Amino acid sequence: MMFTPLHDRVLVRRIEGEDKTSGGLIIPDNAKEKPQEGEVVSVGAGAKDDAGARIAMDVKAGDKILFGKWSGTEIKIDSEELMIMKESDILGIMA
Numbered sequence: 001m002m003f004t005p006l007h008d009r010v011l012v013r014r015i016e017g018e019d020k021t022s023g024g025l026i027i028p029d030n031a032k033e034k035p036q037e038g039e040v041v042s043v044g045a046g047a048k049d050d051a052g053a054r055i056a057m058d059v060k061a062g063d064k065i066l067f068g069k070w071s072g073t074e075i076k077i078d079s080e081e082l083m084i085m086k087e088s089d090i091l092g093i094m095a
Contacts, residue, residue, distance in 0.1 A: 008047040012038040012083045064094040
């Protein structure tokens with residue numbers, strides 16, 4: 001199923017974190033925090049300003065991003081867990 005976010009919303013796939021610490025300890029699943037990094041899957045057309053002109057989005061599909069811990073809404077599309085969030089919830093693009 002294709003999904004296109006509306007307005008200034010972004011569809012994001014989480015990038016899973018490491019299973020081990022830098023010291024080599026294995027982190028059990030129940031102790032892992034959800035990653036705050038993701039890859040943009042698709043973006044909306046952008047919000048409109050007061051005059052009705054479209055405001056261009058700063059992110060595009062394929063960008064690796066960093067977002068806040070409590071950002072977005074988790075959804076499931078074709079048995080894949082994704083997140084939808086506003087562009088303003090994105091903290092930055094990772095190089």
